[in-house]
Amino acid sequence: xxxxxxxxxxxxxxxxxxxxxxxxxxxxxxxxxxxxxxxxxxxxxxxxxxxxxxxxxxxxxxxxxxxxxxxxxxxxxxxxxxxxxxxxxxxxxxxxxxxxxxxxxxxxxxxxxxxxxxxxxxxxxxxxxxxxxxxxxxxxxxxxxxxxxxxxxxxxxxxxxxxxxxxxxxxxxxxxxxxxxxxxxxxxxxxxxxxxxxxxxxxxxxxxxxxxxxxxxxxxxxxxxxxxxxxxxxxxxxxxxxxxxxxxxxxxxxxxxxxxxxxxxxxxxxxxxxxxxxxxxxxxxxxxxxxxxxxxxxxxxxxxxxxxxxxxxxxxxxxxxxxxxxxxxxxxxxxxxxxxxxxxxxxxxxxxxxxxxxxxxxxxxxxxxxxxxxxxxxxxxxxxxxxxxxxxxxxxxxxxxxxxxxxxxxxxxxxxxxxxxxxxxxxxxxxxxxxxxxxxxxxxxxxxxxxxxxxxxxxxxxxxxxxxxxxxxxxxxxxxxxxxxxxxxxxxxxxxxxxxxxxxxxxxxxxxxxxxxxxxxxxxxxxxxxxxxxxxxxxxxxxxxxxxxxxxxxxxxxxxxxxxxxxxxxxxxxxxxxxxxxxxxxxxxxxxxxxxxxxxxxxxxxxxxxxxxxxxxxxxxxxxxxx
Amino acid sequence: xxxxxxxxxxxxxxxxxxxxxxxxxxxxxxxxxxxxxxxxxxxxxxxxxxxxxxxxxxxxxxxxxxxxxxxxxxxxxxxxxxxxxxxxxxxxxxxxxxxxxxxxxxxxxxxxxxxxxxxxxxxxxxxxxxxxxxxxxxxxxxxxxxxxxxxxxxxxxxxxxxxxxxxxxxxxxxxxxxxxxxxxxxxxxxxxxxxxxxxxxxxxxxxxxxxxxxxxxxxxxxxxxxxxxxxxxxxxxxxxxxxxxxxxx
Numbered sequence: 080x081x082x083x084x085x086x087x088x089x090x091x092x093x094x095x096x097x098x099x100x101x102x103x104x105x106x107x108x109x110x111x112x113x114x115x116x117x118x119x120x121x122x123x124x125x126x127x128x129x130x131x132x133x134x135x136x137x138x139x140x141x142x143x144x145x146x147x148x149x150x151x152x153x154x155x156x157x158x159x160x161x162x163x164x165x166x167x168x169x170x171x172x173x174x175x176x177x178x179x180x181x182x183x184x185x186x187x188x189x190x191x192x193x194x195x196x197x198x199x200x201x202x203x204x205x206x207x208x209x210x211x212x213x214x215x216x217x218x219x220x221x222x223x224x225x226x227x228x229x230x231x232x233x234x235x236x237x238x239x240x241x242x243x244x245x246x247x248x249x250x251x252x253x254x255x256x257x258x259x260x261x262x263x264x265x266x267x268x269x270x271x272x273x274x275x276x277x278x279x280x281x282x283x284x285x286x287x288x289x290x291x292x293x294x295x296x297x298x299x300x301x302x303x304x305x306x307x308x309x310x311x312x313x314x315x316x317x318x319x320x321x322x323x324x325x326x327x328x329x330x331x332x333x334x335x336x337x338x339x340x341x342x343x344x345x346x347x348x349x350x351x352x353x354x355x356x357x358x359x360x361x362x363x364x365x366x367x368x369x370x371x372x373x374x375x376x377x378x379x380x381x382x383x384x385x386x387x388x389x390x391x392x393x394x395x396x397x398x399x400x401x402x403x404x405x406x407x408x409x410x411x412x413x414x415x416x417x418x419x420x421x422x423x424x425x426x427x428x429x430x431x432x433x434x435x436x437x438x439x440x441x442x443x444x445x446x447x448x449x450x451x452x453x454x455x456x457x458x459x460x461x462x463x464x465x466x467x468x469x470x471x472x473x474x475x476x477x478x479x480x481x482x483x484x485x486x487x488x489x490x491x492x493x494x495x496x497x498x499x500x501x502x503x504x505x506x507x508x509x510x511x512x513x514x515x516x517x518x519x520x521x522x523x524x525x526x527x528x529x530x531x532x533x534x535x536x537x538x539x540x541x542x543x544x545x546x547x548x549x550x551x552x553x554x555x556x557x558x559x560x561x562x563x564x565x566x567x568x569x570x571x572x573x574x575x576x577x578x579x580x581x582x583x584x585x586x587x588x589x590x591x592x593x594x595x596x597x598x599x600x601x602x603x604x605x606x607x608x609x610x611x612x613x614x615x616x617x618x619x620x621x622x623x624x625x626x627x628x629x630x631x632x633x634x635x636x637x638x639x640x641x642x643x644x645x646x647x648x649x650x651x652x653x654x655x656x657x658x659x660x661x662x663x664x665x666x667x668x669x670x671x672x673x674x675x676x677x678x679x680x681x682x683x684x685x686x687x688x689x690x691x692x693x694x695x696x697x698x699x700x701x702x703x704x705x706x
Numbered sequence: 707x708x709x710x711x712x713x714x715x716x717x718x719x720x721x722x723x724x725x726x727x728x729x730x731x732x733x734x735x736x737x738x739x740x741x742x743x744x745x746x747x748x749x750x751x752x753x754x755x756x757x758x759x760x761x762x763x764x765x766x767x768x769x770x771x772x773x774x775x776x777x778x779x780x781x782x783x784x785x786x787x788x789x790x791x792x793x794x795x796x797x798x799x800x801x802x803x804x805x806x807x808x809x810x811x812x813x814x815x816x817x818x819x820x821x822x823x824x825x826x827x828x829x830x831x832x833x834x835x836x837x838x839x840x841x842x843x844x845x846x847x848x849x850x851x852x853x854x855x856x857x858x859x860x861x862x863x864x865x866x867x868x869x870x871x872x873x874x875x876x877x878x879x880x881x882x883x884x885x886x887x888x889x890x891x892x893x894x895x896x897x898x899x900x901x902x903x904x905x906x907x908x909x910x911x912x913x914x915x916x917x918x919x920x921x922x923x924x925x926x927x928x929x930x931x932x933x934x935x936x937x938x939x940x941x942x943x944x945x946x947x948x949x950x951x952x953x954x955x
Contacts, residue, residue: 108848231850231860666849669860674711677863681717684870689725696729699816702944 107204107237109151111665113220120149125235127154127220130471131165134194141199152237153205154663155299156213158471167192167465170298175437175468178649179348181398181444184433190462197298197468204239206663207299207470219665230673236664243656251654255628255635260654261551262635264624265294265342266560266569267350270576271617272320272336273329274599275367284335285374287496289489291316292439293568294549295468296345302470303345303548306477306523308462310547311383311485313340314518317575318486322510323493324579332497337368338580340572341439343549343623345468346653348442350623355446357621364558364621375403375496376452378440381464382485383477385457389422391484394459396428396435398444399451407453407496414491417505421484429460436462455489457481474523479515486510521545522568529567537574539606540567549623551655555630556622562606565620570606573618577603581614625652712846715862719838719869723831726877730820737824744791744828744880751787752836755780770913777906785899788880791825792887815947818888819881819940826880830873838869856918864918868909871922874929875905878936885939894939901932 112120114128114136128136133155140147158165173193177185208216219233226232242259243249254260275283291312295305304310320338323329343349358370385393395411397404408427415423435441440452457463466472487510494508495501514533521531522545529540545568553564562570581603591602595613605611627638627650637652717724731737758779765772802812844851845862853861879898886894905928911921 231852236848667851668848669711669850671708671710674708674714677714677718678710679714681714681721685717685721685725688722689729692726692729699940699944702941703816703948 105240107151107239108234108668109237110232110234111154111216111220111223113224120146123149123151125152125154125237126150127156127216129156130158130168134168134196137196137199137201138194140201150203152203152235154216154235155205155207156217157208157210159213165471168469168471169193169465169467170197171195171296171468172198176345176348176441177437179442179445180434180437181441181448182434187433188461189436190467192465193467197296204237205298206237207302216665230670231667233665233667236662236666238660238662238664239658241656241658251652252637254654254656255637258634260656261553262624262628263343263346263549263653263655264349264353264552264556264622265549266565266573266620267339267341267343267354267623268569268573268576269337269339269354269365269368269619269621270320270573270580271367272323272338272580274580274582274615274617275335276599277367278598283369283372284333286335286337286368286372287493288337288339288373288376289316289319289379289493290339290341290376290439291379292341292344292350293547293572294342294345294350295472295547296549297468297470297472299470300548301546303468303546304470304473304523305468305547306472306474307383307457307464308381308467308472309344310522311381311457311477311482312379313572314482314515314522315379315382315486315489316340317518317572318483318510318515319490319493320576320579321514322486322490322508326494326504326507328504332494333499334374334497335372336493336497338576340576341623342566342569344439346549347625347650348439349549349625350621351439351442352446352626352650353623354621355443356626362558364619366619367617370447373447373450375407376440376443376450377407377489377493378438378452378454379485379489380436380438380454380456381462382455382457383482384463385481385485386478391421391423391481392457393423393425393485393488394428394456395425396432396438396454396456397452398435398440399449403451404453406500407451407492410492410495410500411455411488413495413500413502414488414505417491417502418484418487421487423484423488425488426459428456432460455485474519477519477523479512479519482519483510483512483515486515522547534567534571535607537578537604537607538567538570540571542567552622552624552630556624558620558622560620560622569620573620574603574607577601577614577616577618580618581616583614625650627652708848709846711850711862712842715842715845715866716839718863718866719834719873720831722870723827723834723873723877726823726827731824731827734820737820740821740824741828741831744825745832746828747787747791748784748829748832749836751784752780752832755783770910773910773913774907777910778903781899781903781906785902788883788898789887792884815943818884822881822884823877825884826877827873829880830876833872833876834869837872838865841865855915856912858916858919864912864922867922868925871925871929872905875901875932878932882932882936882939885943897935901928904928 109123109125111127112118112124114126114132126136136153140150169190169192171190171193172195173188173190174180174185175190175193223233243254246254246257246259248254248257248259251260251262255262292309293313295303295309297303297305316338323336339354341350341354343353344351354365358365358368382393385391395408397408411425415425435444435452435454436456436458438454440454443450444452464472464476466476487508490508490510491505494505517531517533520527521529521534525544528543528545530543534540547568550566554561581601591605591611591613595602595611599615599617600613601616601618602611602613603616627641629636629638640648727741731741759776762772805812842862842865851861853864856864879901882894883898885891886898905925908921908924908928911917911924
């Protein structure tokens with residue numbers, strides 16, 4: 080990614096093996112060696128390293144420039160089943176995105192294993208190997224070490240060419256001008272339960288916003304699963320919406336429930352900042368949502384690890400008006416009580432924390448400090464997720480029963496808050512545990528991955544293996560984007576929420592989108608069947624991209640620092656370079672002397688044969704003339 | 707291994723054929739036609755064989771008994787075709803008749819041997835193209851490949867060297883065989899199939915670990931044997947003719 084201030088080619092892309100950075104203009108070929116901490120490299124080499132030693136290698140590279148100059152590329156082995164020795168690995172910082180916090184304590188350690196390596200500049204490619212590739216390369220390295228003197232060696236060929244490097248545009252500003260890169264961003268989704276009737280003359284109700292995010296990041300772009308942070312929160316929200324959708328009398332609730340799923344949060348809270356900006360501008364994407372009516376905000380953070388010693392433990396981190404947050408906490412406790420069969424413990428977060436943990440709420444509060452908010456997390460003073468923002472935050476890092484419980488708590492709490500603490504129908508709210516299991520399989524596993532039944536019911540996915548990297552904004556950002564420009568997860572969330580919060584608009588389900596243009600009407604499941612279903616629902620896409628970017632007549636421009644917008648100084652304006660193909664090949668080569676020898680022997684054989692034929696012919700002729 | 711190595715391997719396998727072509731065959735169009743038709747016949751024989759063997763696929767590559775059977779049947783089939791090929795090329799009689807009509811000299815013994823040589827070379831070139839050249843394309847790229855059972859030489863080098871041996875054997879065998887059919891010489895007639903069979907079976911030695919170190923030299927011994935026998939036969943025929951010419955004066 081390129082930052083506005085200085086470039087560091089962290090360019091990433093689609094592919095099974097993922098690369099972090101590369102400023103090379105062409106293919107790089109180097110023999111493969113294993114990393115041993117004492118070793119000196121004699122010549123340029125591709126270094127094979129295990130995940131345990133990866134951070135050590137990178138820190139050595141930043142200190143030992145001579146060594147660093149000889150590294151052509153790094154190949155990282157995948158974690159083996161047996162390596163439980165890895166205590167934690169997090170390439171993000173100790174206080175991720177501290178510059179967006181609404182309080183000053185920038186050296187509070189929310190993420191103890193954080194090393195910060197993903198934000199540094201490297202000028203060589205780094206590939207994460209799959210399990211089979213790891214085994215193959217381990218064998219290759221052993222062979223390389225045995226046959227040091229022969230005329231062949233095994234090399235790795237890195238084919239990673241980034242357009243920004245080739246064209247010399249090393250920061251976001253210049254690369255956007257030259258159109259050699261695109262800005263990071265995507266589409267957030269918000270939905271109202273029940274649908275908001277905009278044309279109604281009724282006084283609008285106070286709003287309770289529940290939000291979460293759907294994107295993650297890691298050192299390796301295509302392995303950003305983010306199982307605990309934040310997908311466990313996303314699954315919790317979707318399951319809670321599902322549970323609440325079966326309630327009768329949603330129209331009679333005293334408050335309006337709104338659900339927001341943001342994206343781009345890992346890259347400078349793009350989703351939140353853009354959402355707030357669009358609300359301030361009263362744009363089309365947030366039509367129906369009046370920020371002045373927001374009473375409280377509940378964010379669902381990481382909840383997938385909230386299981387310790389059989390007890391499901393969650394913490395409520397609060398900020399803002401103590402009356403409102405107290406009310407939320409009371410509702411949480413009452414919801415906990417109503418779930419009698421489970422052992423659950425909900426506590427307020429420790430008062431020694433400087434404020435809310437790194438979360439979308441953090442940024443929300445900087446823009447709208449008068450709003451009270453709560454973040455539900457599975458940790459108190461520091462992350463329980465030891466693999467925050469790493470490729471190791473995968474399905475094995477979360478617990479489905481914790482998510483089911485969190486979803487039940489959230490659903491029941493929202494009901495209590497919306498119903499002024501009246502718990503009449505609370506026991507009718509039950510989370511579907513098999514839905515949670517299915518979502519875990521769809522969003523965090525390659526099998527079934529995006530081609531699972533649930534996702535195919537709503538969308539036709541473009542890829543099977545899930546990845547929650549935010550991606551780039553294609554085309555012009557709008558509230559009704561072209562579906563091919565929106566990521567699979569965004570489209571799934573939009574269709575899912577629209578379906579769950581919907582009211583059928585007519586008795587006969589007519590095929591849309593032709594016939595579905597009434598007020599508040601949406602066409603859902605359009606891609607799945609070819610024909611969609613027309614429903615009434617308030618579900619909209621909100622573009623998520625940096626507030627310092629503007630799309631004008633087909634290209635992007637970076638706006639100058641706006642001193643009135645507090646966080647614009649901290650915004651790095653991330654972009655991703657354009658790239659063609661990315662590949663890694665490993666093969667055996669012969670040295671050039673040997674090649675020359677072969678050519679020479681071929682020529683010699685040909686010439687010698689020719690001479691032999693001439694001699695034989697002369698001999699025969701002479702023999703025949705001997706008369 | 708780069709273009710240089712690729713060209714080197716190609717020249718190793720087919721360079722001598724190229725030399726022979728330029729020195730002998732290119733000058734006489736009839737020989738070029740013989741070469742091409744013989745190549746075609748050999749390829750067709752391979753296609754027929756592969757069609758027959760298709761019914762028995764798949765089996766484990768490198769397993770001894772199936773490979774032996776394939777080699778036996780293939781060699782038998784091709785050797786059966788050889789006399790047929792000769793019968794067709796009895797059109798040298800037709801050529802002789804034509805020569806008589808236009809009052810030109812008849813085919814001399816060396817001409818007949820050249821026709822046989824072209825026929826043999828057709829077989830040899832087809833073998834080299836089919837079994838070696840078609841595998842050489844990766845050799846022109848950056849990498850190389852070593853087979854586990856023969857770790858001393860690259861796969862491409864082994865293919866080229868074996869192909870060269872077979873080109874020699876096929877080219878010279880045809881000369882011996884045609885002469886054998888013409889004279890009715892049983893030794894020559896049985897020599898050729900025997901050498902073909904033994905050479906083909908010797909390639910089975912490569913299936914063993916490190917077998918190529920033994921198999922390839924043995925193969926070259928067969929090639930040299932063929933070369934020697936052919937030379938002896940040619941010398942014998944030429945001296946016969948000389949003495950006949952001498953005695954007719």
